[in-house]
C-alpha cells in the first residue's frame with residue numbers, strides 16, 4: 385500500500401519518509417495531488433475525521449494512528465494548552481505588540497497568562513510591563529477566553 389511504503393515503523397512512532405509539508409507534517413500524492421497523509425491514514429483505517437488532525441507525541445512526521453487524534457479546532461487547542469503549548473495566535477499577538485527588545489519565550493508567555501488567570505496580575509500590569517496597549521492585551525485575552533487561560537480575569 386502506498387501509505388505503508390513510505391512509513392518507517394519504530395517501536396513507538398511511525399516516521400513518514402515521504403514528502404513533508406513546511407510545518408513538517410506528512411504529504412502524500414494521489415493522482416499528482418498533494419494530500420495530508422495523516423488524514424488519509426485515519427480515513428483509510430476508518431477513523432472518524434474532524435476538522436483537524438494532530439499528534440499526541442509531538443512528532444509532526446508521525447503516522448502511528450495510536451498517536452493521532454482528530455476533532456474540531458477547539459479540541460485541538462485544548463490538547464495543546466494541556467501540553468503547555470499555546471495557540472500560535474496568542475503568542476503572536478503578544479510578541480508582535482511587545483517591545484522588540486524584550487524577548488521572551490513560550491514559557492514566559494504561559495506564566496504571564498496563568499498569573500493573569502489566577503488574578504495575580506491585571507491587564508494594566510501586563511500592558512505596562514510589555515509595552516502592549518491595554519486594548520491589545522484585552523483583545524488577546526478575550527479571544528482566548530474559551531480556553532482556560534483567561535478564566536477568572538477581571
Ligand SMILES: [Zn+2]
Pocket residue numbers: 396397398439441443446447448451
Ligand atoms: Zn508518534
